[in-house]
Amino acid sequence: METSRDTNPNNVRVFCRFRPLSTNEAQIFQTKFIDISSDCKSIIIQPSKQGADTQIFNYDHAFASESSQELVYELSAKPIVDSVMHGFNGTIFAYGQTASGKTYTMMGPSLDSSDHVGIIPRTISTVFSEIDNSESSVEFSVKVSYCELYMEDVKDLLNENKGKLKIREDKARGVYLEGLTEVYVSSGEEVYELLEYGNSNRVVGFTRMNERSSRSHSIFTLTVSQTNTVDLSQKSGKLHLIDLAGSEKVSKTGAEGTRLEEAKKINKSLTALGLVINSLSKGAKGHIPYRDSKLTWILQDSLGGNSLTSVIITCSPSLYNEDETISSLRFGIRAKLISNTPKINKEFTVGELKLLLAEAKEEIKKKDMKIKKLEETLMRAGLSISQSTTIDDSGLFESDTRTEYADLIQELEETREILSNEVEENSKIKDTLTQLQLEFVKVRNDYEKLKTQYKEASDFEKESKEKDEIIEKLKITLESIQSEFTNINGTKEFLENRLVEKEAEIDFLKQRYEYAPRSQSKIEKEQKEIAVITKYHESLNQVDLIYTINENLNENSLLEERKKLAKDLHAKIRQLIELEIEFEDFKERYTALENSLPFDVQEERKKNCILERRLVQLSMMYRQLTNQKSSLVVDKGIHEKKIQRLTEKLKISENNYLKIKEQLRQADEQIQELMKEVETPNTMPRLSVTGHSGLNINSKIKKTMRGGKADKYTAILDQLRTLSNNF
Numbered sequence: 001m002e003t004s005r006d007t008n009p010n011n012v013r014v015f016c017r018f019r020p021l022s023t024n025e026a027q028i029f030q031t032k033f034i035d036i037s038s039d040c041k042s043i044i045i046q047p048s049k050q051g052a053d054t055q056i057f058n059y060d061h062a063f064a065s066e067s068s069q070e071l072v073y074e075l076s077a078k079p080i081v082d083s084v085m086h087g088f089n090g091t092i093f094a095y096g097q098t099a100s101g102k103t104y105t106m107m108g109p110s111l112d113s114s115d116h117v118g119i120i121p122r123t124i125s126t127v128f129s130e131i132d133n134s135e136s137s138v139e140f141s142v143k144v145s146y147c148e149l150y151m152e153d154v155k156d157l158l159n160e161n162k163g164k165l166k167i168r169e170d171k172a173r174g175v176y177l178e179g180l181t182e183v184y185v186s187s188g189e190e191v192y193e194l195l196e197y198g199n200s201n202r203v204v205g206f207t208r209m210n211e212r213s214s215r216s217h218s219i220f221t222l223t224v225s226q227t228n229t230v231d232l233s234q235k236s237g238k239l240h241l242i243d244l245a246g247s248e249k250v251s252k253t254g255a256e257g258t259r260l261e262e263a264k265k266i267n268k269s270l271t272a273l274g275l276v277i278n279s280l281s282k283g284a285k286g287h288i289p290y291r292d293s294k295l296t297w298i299l300q301d302s303l304g305g306n307s308l309t310s311v312i313i314t315c316s317p318s319l320y321n322e323d324e325t326i327s328s329l330r331f332g333i334r335a336k337l338i339s340n341t342p343k344i345n346k347e348f349t350v351g352e353l354k355l356l357l358a359e360a361k362e363e364i365k366k367k368d369m370k371i372k373k374l375e376e377t378l379m380r381a382g383l384s385i386s387q388s389t390t391i392d393d394s395g396l397f398e399s400d401t402r403t404e405y406a407d408l409i410q411e412l413e414e415t416r417e418i419l420s421n422e423v424e425e426n427s428k429i430k431d432t433l434t435q436l437q438l439e440f441v442k443v444r445n446d447y448e449k450l451k452t453q454y455k456e457a458s459d460f461e462k463e464s465k466e467k468d469e470i471i472e473k474l475k476i477t478l479e480s481i482q483s484e485f486t487n488i489n490g491t492k493e494f495l496e497n498r499l500v501e502k503e504a505e506i507d508f509l510k511q512r513y514e515y516a517p518r519s520q521s522k523i524e525k526e527q528k529e530i531a532v533i534t535k536y537h538e539s540l541n542q543v544d545l546i547y548t549i550n551e552n553l554n555e556n557s558l559l560e561e562r563k564k565l566a567k568d569l570h571a572k573i574r575q576l577i578e579l580e581i582e583f584e585d586f587k588e589r590y591t592a593l594e595n596s597l598p599f600d601v602q603e604e605r606k607k608n609c610i611l612e613r614r615l616v617q618l619s620m621m622y623r624q625l626t627n628q629k630s631s632l633v634v635d636k637g638i639h640e641k642k643i644q645r646l647t648e649k650l651k652i653s654e655n656n657y658l659k660i661k662e663q664l665r666q667a668d669e670q671i672q673e674l675m676k677e678v679e680t681p682n683t684m685p686r687l688s689v690t691g692h693s694g695l696n697i698n699s700k701i702k703k704t705m706r707g708g709k710a711d712k713y714t715a716i717l718d719q720l721r722t723l724s725n726n727f
């Protein structure tokens with residue numbers, strides 16, 4: 001048997017995986033009957049019976065026993081996971097006889113060993129790492145559900161109290177399970193916890209072929225929704241990861257009682273799956289028996305619908321299982337022929353809707369022109385285009401042409417109606433989007449305003465802090481000035497006292513002078529006389545000078561006058577000399593008088609002089625200090641007024657702070673409400689779950705994540721929250 005390798009990219013992709021021989025098989029049925037081609041695309045089965053042909057099965061990839069879990073994931077699952085991250089639906093399921101390695105492939109032998117984990121845990125890691133690495137403008141939300149189909153009943157593995165779930169179908173949601181628990185998650189760890197919890201609820205039992213045989217089909221579903229916060233476009237991808245129960249020959253598994261009943265149901269649903277795949281592989285357009293079993297009904301979209309699907313056929317390499325292996329390989333070949341119609345599940349942006357609208361308008365225009373031309377042709381043929389005029393009336397056309405024309409008109413009318421409906425629909429969507437955009441702009445503006453207010457508030461806070469510091473400094477300066485002033489006052493008082501003392505001393509000294517042979521006043525009087533004489537002498541010298549000048553000017557005419565003046569001058573000089581002699585005499589007498597004073601009086605005089613100088617200095621200091629004091633008093637007044645003004649400003653700013661804080665709180669509330677409105681999923685019913693401890697399976701609250709972990713919007717909210725908390 002040979003199958004075509006070149007298939008449509010939308011076809012179900014099929015992989016085949018052989019597990020290693022089990023211990024039993026290795027001991028008893030060692031013979032391997034299969035080979036894998038060198039390009040790992042084909043399985044070659046050598047005939048075990050004489051005369052039979054070699055069989056070749058072609059797949060997208062064939063994994064040998066030693067293939068790693070990572071390789072299986074990278075080739076069979078990763079491309080689908082990537083597509084889900086781009087808004088496509090995806091399904092990955094493992095199919096094969098019991099104990100062929102389905103659970104090993106989908107889940108892995110244990111969730112704890114990272115090297116050996118299977119497709120489901122690896123998918124979870126990919127999803128969260130792709131979210132982390134995507135654009136920060138994209139907002140993600142991820143929700144998971146986990147259920148099993150046991151004995152033809154659907155059970156919620158995340159809430160065992162749910163009972164049997166019903167399968168529903170509607171246009172908007174397609175096929176879904178009513179009441180299935182869907183949990184929003186924001187990290188791989190959360191999903192692992194849910195997985196472990198769900199796995200612990202799965203029905204697993206011992207059979208002769210498998211110690212831990214899955215007695216149910218399990219469906220783990222991840223829905224990744226994303227919103228581009230720039231153009232507001234939205235898309236969401238749903239990924240079903242399915243571990244089917246294995247078909248089994250009851251004679252081999254030795255199933256009895258419950259195990260037998262389980263085996264019957266499992267085989268029945270797998271037969272239904274085979275029939276659906278058969279119908280689809282033949283390209284049947286009509287009825288596909290999806291509803292013949294719950295398994296095929298649930299998988300309706302994954303098989304021939306809006307989904308990218310990978311099937312991994314798991315097989316035993318042992319000759320003991322030859323029939324089952326060949327049967328599984330055939331199933332895979334049929335599945336490979338199924339063509340799906342995957343499409344991105346996205347909401348249009350305004351720009352895209354505008355484009356669609358423009359295209360629709362263009363189409364209408366073309367059709368209108370066609371109609372017009374046809375009408376003109378009719379007119380030229382002498383027909384009017386009134387309601388009553390029919391082609392039959394004219395009798396001008398052959399019946400074929402009439403029918404064609406009528407069909408065309410009909411088609412045009414229908415197209416026009418469809419297009420106008422579309423235009424109407426588009427304009428409604430456009431309005432909604434415009435409305436949403438306006439709301440978004442409003443929220444953004446509000447945020448900008450708040451940001452500005454916050455900035456102003458912080459500036460004001462900074463300014464106030466600076467002012468507070470200045471006030472503090474001024475207070476300290478004032479205090480030091482006041483203490484300096486007090487010191488100066490003390491010094492001033494001390495100096496005043498000293499002055500009084502010194503004045504008393506001077507008085508005392510003055511009294512002592514009275515006993516001297518010549519009093520101080522007399523000395524002063526003599527000094528004054530000496531000064532007068534010196535002045536007079538100087539004036540005489542001046543007159544002499546003038547006289548000399550005049551003499552040079554007019555020697556002859558003033559001769560007489562000169563003689564007279566010379567005479568006067570001589571007389572005055574004589575007088576001066578006499579006065580000088582007398583002055584010298586006075587001086588001598590004064591010195592003698594001073595020398596004749598007793599020693600202590602002389603000392604007292606010297607002291608007196610020093611004290612007088614000190615007194616002058618102190619008086620000057622006192623005057624300076626008084627001036628300083630008065631300027632300090634003025635400064636103090638100014639500073640006090642400044643402090644008063646700043647205190648008033650501070651009060652005003654405190655009030656402003658309180659107002660801004662209140663505004664921020666209100667804005668935060670508004671944003672929270674807005675976000676709740678935007679985020680609340682309106683399609684999924686809210687579930688109330690009870691009975692689990694520790695595990696948050698009640699999480700119907702959407703947890704949004706930003707690509708690149710640079711969550712701007714959340715950051716804004718956090719900023720606002722912190723801001724309001726900080727106040």
Ligand SMILES: Nc1ncnc2c1ncn2[C@@H]1O[C@H](COP(=O)(O)OP(=O)(O)OP(=O)(O)O)[C@@H](O)[C@H]1O
Nearest residue numbers: 019020098099100101102103104210213214245246
């Ligand atoms: N590729 C593999 N490498 C090593 N061991 C494997 C591999 N595949 C399966 N096994 C082992 O084979 C045994 C059966 O595997 P598994 O339980 O996955 O089969 P199954 O198809 O899920 O069976 P069932 O349909 O009964 O649930 C397990 O012990 C498993 O560890």
